[in-house]
Amino acid sequence: METKKSNKGLTVLAVIGILLLYMLIQILVGSVVGGIIAAFSVDDPTDVNALTQAIMKLTPVLQLVAGVILLIVFGLWYNLGFVKKDKAEGVYESGFKKTFNVKTIVFVVTLALGIYFFTTVFAEFIAWAIPGSAELLNTIMEMSTEGNEVVGFIYIALLGPIAEELAFRGVALRISKKAFGIVGSVILTAVMFGIMHMNPLQSLYAIPLGAAYAFVAYKFKSIVPTCIMHIINNSTAMILSYVIPGDSNIVVCIVLAVVFLAAAIFLGKDLPVFKKTEEKAEIPA
Numbered sequence: 001m002e003t004k005k006s007n008k009g010l011t012v013l014a015v016i017g018i019l020l021l022y023m024l025i026q027i028l029v030g031s032v033v034g035g036i037i038a039a040f041s042v043d044d045p046t047d048v049n050a051l052t053q054a055i056m057k058l059t060p061v062l063q064l065v066a067g068v069i070l071l072i073v074f075g076l077w078y079n080l081g082f083v084k085k086d087k088a089e090g091v092y093e094s095g096f097k098k099t100f101n102v103k104t105i106v107f108v109v110t111l112a113l114g115i116y117f118f119t120t121v122f123a124e125f126i127a128w129a130i131p132g133s134a135e136l137l138n139t140i141m142e143m144s145t146e147g148n149e150v151v152g153f154i155y156i157a158l159l160g161p162i163a164e165e166l167a168f169r170g171v172a173l174r175i176s177k178k179a180f181g182i183v184g185s186v187i188l189t190a191v192m193f194g195i196m197h198m199n200p201l202q203s204l205y206a207i208p209l210g211a212a213y214a215f216v217a218y219k220f221k222s223i224v225p226t227c228i229m230h231i232i233n234n235s236t237a238m239i240l241s242y243v244i245p246g247d248s249n250i251v252v253c254i255v256l257a258v259v260f261l262a263a264a265i266f267l268g269k270d271l272p273v274f275k276k277t278e279e280k281a282e283i284p285a
Contacts, residue, residue: 011179012188015172019192022070022167029066034058059143060152067159074166078223082174095222098272104225107267112229114260115212116236117253123205124250133201140199141241157238161230168193168210169217169226177218186214209233219273 038054055062086092099108127134145152168189176185193210194203213226268274 008179008184011176014175015188015192018167018172018175019196021073022196023198025069025073026066029069030055030059030062033065034062056143057147060145060148060155063144063155064151064159067155067163070163071159071166074163074171078166078170078174081171093221095220095224098220098222099224099228103267104271105228107264107271107273108225108228109232110260110267111216111264112232113236114257114262114264115209115229116233117257117260119205119209119233120248120253121250121257122208123201124248124253126201126204130200133199136199137201140202153238157235158231161234162227164193164196165213165217165223165227165230168196169213170223173214173217182215182218186211186218189214216273219275221272 034055035051037058038051041054042050044050083092099105144156172189172192173185176188179185180188190207190210193213194207197203197206213229216229217223217226265274
């Protein structure tokens with residue numbers, strides 16, 4: 001019993017370490033690299049306001065650079081630490097082969113949209129409960145695309161989701177599932193995923209979002225479906241913010257969430273997500 005507790009404690013520390021590494025890379029690229037570049041682009045490097053403005057203008061590009069580094073770091077970790085090992089042991093299953101068929105793709109897209117509209121409703125309640133949280137998130141999103149919307153979109157809708165899946169549903173889930181099984185690993189990685197966003201509104205609605213993604217990754221034994229889901233989620237949010245600016249219609253979002261989730265349940269009844277999973281099963285790809 002003591003050994004199990006020790007393993008669980010070490011696992012929690014390991015997952016926290018993954019979170020800190022992820023955030024450290026973002027901070028180093030954003031603050032250090034951004035600060036150095038900004039210092040050479042202003043007339044007076046000692047002018048704090050000028051430096052801050054210069055860094056803000058660089059935010060989309062800095063995020064893109066951080067995203068590439070995160071992809072490399074966690075992509076190598078995931079592939080060399082887990083996928084290569086599974087191939088050597090003869091237990092590797094391609095997540096692409098399991099995902100890229102018509103039924104699974106339709107299920108993944110439908111589920112992604114259902115979860116998106118559900119979390120949108122949840123986010124509206126958080127914004128109501130925590131005054132100023134929506135404004136803070138809007139400011140962060142504006143900084144992420146300011147001056148270069150194309151680069152901002154590429155990071156938010158593509159690189160960011162894949163990097164986050166590799167880190168949290170890939171490396172962190174793979175490590176935590178050995179100590180906690182499905183329930184504990186889903187909760188642990190979801191909480192770390194929420195903390196990573198570092199603002200009240202996004203952090204709180206990212207927890208159920210992260211839990212849903214972790215559950216799907218666990219059941220499919222692959223992060224391929226969740227990469228697709230995460231890209232759909234972020235792309236939908238970005239596109240709708242341009243097409244339909246302003247607050248979301250709660251009633252419409254509730255109806256769409258129910259419709260898409262019901263459709264996903266119907267479509268996925270014969271897929272791994274609704275089948276009993278062995279606790280010892282791994283997440284190969």
